[in-house]
Amino acid sequence: xxxxxxxxxxxxxxxxxxxxxxxxxxxxxxxxxxxxxxxxxxxxxxxxxxxxxxxxxxxxxxxxxxxxxxxxxxxxxxxxxxxxxxxxxxxxxxxxxxxxxxxxxxxxxxxxxxxxxxxxxxxxxxxxxxxxxxxxxxxxxxxxxxxxxxxxxxxxxxxxxxxxxxxxxxxxxxxxxxxxxxxxxxxxxxxxxxxxxxxxxxxxxxxxxxxxxxxxxxxxxxxxxxxxxxxxxxxxxxxxxxxxxxxxxxxxxxxxxxxxxxxxxxxxxxxxxxxxxxxxxxxxxxxxxxxxxxxxxxxxxxxxxxxxxxxxxxxxxxxxxxxxxxxxxxxxxxxxxxxxxxxxxxxxxxxxxxxxxxxxxxxxxxxxxxxxxxxxxxxxxxxxxxxxxxxxxxxxxxxxxxxxxxxxxxxxxxxxxxxxxxxxxxxxxxxxxxxxxxxxxxx
Amino acid sequence: xxxxxxxxxxxxxxxxxxxxxxxxxxxxxxxxxxxxxxxxxxxxxxxxxxxxxxxxxxxxxxxxxxxxxxxxxxxxxxxxxxxxxxxxxxxxxxxxxxxxxxxxxxxxxxxxxxxxxxxxxxxxxxxxxxxxxxxxxxxxxxxxxxxxxxxxxxxxxxxxxxxxxxxxxxxxxxxxxxx
Numbered sequence: 001x002x003x004x005x006x007x008x009x010x011x012x013x014x015x016x017x018x019x020x021x022x023x024x025x026x027x028x029x030x031x032x033x034x035x036x037x038x039x040x041x042x043x044x045x046x047x048x049x050x051x052x053x054x055x056x057x058x059x060x061x062x063x064x065x066x067x068x069x070x071x072x073x074x075x076x077x078x079x080x081x082x083x084x085x086x087x088x089x090x091x092x093x094x095x096x097x098x099x100x101x102x103x104x105x106x107x108x109x110x111x112x113x114x115x116x117x118x119x120x121x122x123x124x125x126x127x128x129x130x131x132x133x134x135x136x137x138x139x140x141x142x143x144x145x146x147x148x149x150x151x152x153x154x155x156x157x158x159x160x161x162x163x164x165x166x167x168x169x170x171x172x173x174x175x176x177x178x179x180x181x182x183x184x185x186x187x188x189x190x191x192x193x194x195x196x197x198x199x200x201x202x203x204x205x206x207x208x209x210x211x212x213x214x215x216x217x218x219x220x221x222x223x224x225x226x227x228x229x230x231x232x233x234x235x236x237x238x239x240x241x242x243x244x245x246x247x248x249x250x251x252x253x254x255x256x257x258x259x260x261x262x263x264x265x266x267x268x269x270x271x272x273x274x275x276x277x278x279x280x281x282x283x284x285x286x287x288x289x290x291x292x293x294x295x296x297x298x299x300x301x302x303x304x305x306x307x308x309x310x311x312x313x314x315x316x317x318x319x320x321x322x323x324x325x326x327x328x329x330x331x332x333x334x335x336x337x338x339x340x341x342x343x344x345x346x347x348x349x350x351x352x353x354x355x356x357x358x359x360x361x362x363x364x365x366x367x368x369x370x371x372x373x374x375x376x377x378x379x380x381x382x383x384x385x386x387x388x389x390x391x392x393x394x395x396x397x398x399x400x401x402x403x404x405x406x407x408x409x410x411x412x413x414x415x416x417x418x419x420x421x422x423x424x425x426x427x428x429x430x431x432x433x434x435x436x437x438x439x440x441x442x443x
Numbered sequence: 444x445x446x447x448x449x450x451x452x453x454x455x456x457x458x459x460x461x462x463x464x465x466x467x468x469x470x471x472x473x474x475x476x477x478x479x480x481x482x483x484x485x486x487x488x489x490x491x492x493x494x495x496x497x498x499x500x501x502x503x504x505x506x507x508x509x510x511x512x513x514x515x516x517x518x519x520x521x522x523x524x525x526x527x528x529x530x531x532x533x534x535x536x537x538x539x540x541x542x543x544x545x546x547x548x549x550x551x552x553x554x555x556x557x558x559x560x561x562x563x564x565x566x567x568x569x570x571x572x573x574x575x576x577x578x579x580x581x582x583x584x585x586x587x588x589x590x591x592x593x594x595x596x597x598x599x600x601x602x603x604x605x606x607x608x609x610x611x612x613x614x615x616x617x618x619x620x621x622x
Contacts, residue, residue: 114464165470165576182451187452
């Protein structure tokens, strides 16, 4: 796996652990080192050791890049505040105009409606471009760009509504997604990437629901979510391999992992099979051609992306296990999804066993990949699902075996132990990521 | 932003606008050039916070079967019709005295004068439930009940040469309904 450099300042800000707002310098007197600076120092040391730069030069670079701690953290806080204020402001303006149009919908001539909707969208993009790229205010401009992308979605639905077209149509979501995805890359916007990925997930699962029979539609939609999760993760992994696309990898990787693990977790319950198939497990539903086609297209995206990924992984070198572990896990998820669609077993037991094993692979795989790629979000996803799964299995095991009060006490002790172990492991991880955390005694 | 990226950025925004104008142009063309038909409905008024107030329109030609008669007309399901199929439903025949109207896949026959295209969403016990893409009518806030409580609701639609229909207006108790 290629190890990554910190993405940018805003990413660093996001990597700040939740619930731990840094104290201004001098107030807590805690050990607090700028993570960006820490990373730079370690790289410069490596450059010096490999003879690329002299000791003098390394010291000069460190001195040049040194930013006083307090202004750096103050800047980080302002960054977040600017993003929050700009996004709220842009959303308020957009919502105001759209609600004005909606409130006066019937009173407005068709051409005025169209002019307001399309004119507003274009003006938002123009303002975003001017502010972000011409005047050089990326946070405010980025927030406006995000609003423009959201406005396009609102316009798709409002135009459909004005011609009395069915708005409960997943195709509208797919069109929205296709319209804003290129924008995410051109405007270098992670927020629009997140929006596009979210819309794609909702659109495809909605389309799958529209293609399925009532009796098993829940199971089939969940299987489709597995395909979507695998495809999104594969796209993210491929982005990580390319220097110019690395910036956008995070939303794909986290969304893909989250989706695949969450759906796999749901499939670990025996009840889910009997609930959705009305008690008789399987053999009770027929899969439509439309669903097959959709599943095949989404799976093909995973396969095609994995093929590209495999090529660059082979070129990158390293052990075979390291090269194949990630693609093999994605393939496992896709196969698991098709097993649900094909439903070859009459009993729910093989499915439950299969998905329990898959869940373990996904949890530990996500944590490992998060550590290797220094992606804290992936580690968090893995750890959260580890705790959820552990708690679930504990409750399943003890619910009939132990007295309720005893089960609670033992469970509480176990959770405290897991929490203690996790906090220690997390600190070690942050050190590996080059982040030295303040020891804050506030809980 | 480099000039190349700037050009691509403008192109993406133009594609978004063209897409929206495309929907508008297509529907306006149907309304301007399509042939008129008046369809009998049975409206229901659902309220949906996300979609705004609208009435669900269920037409006489929503439920079709060889044993079902709609007014003086009789719809005959021709050939094999399955769930998910696109069907062409005759609205009138070339011979106006012929009251048997065809419902078939693949396309209308020569004896069909005017037809509407729909999709079979359910097929059970010899009956096909068909959707035509004109099942929702959006109304101003608080006006849905007027339509729901009316004795007779008809929909004037325009239909293009491919059988695609667009709602032109509602006729409530024999008067054109003003939103």
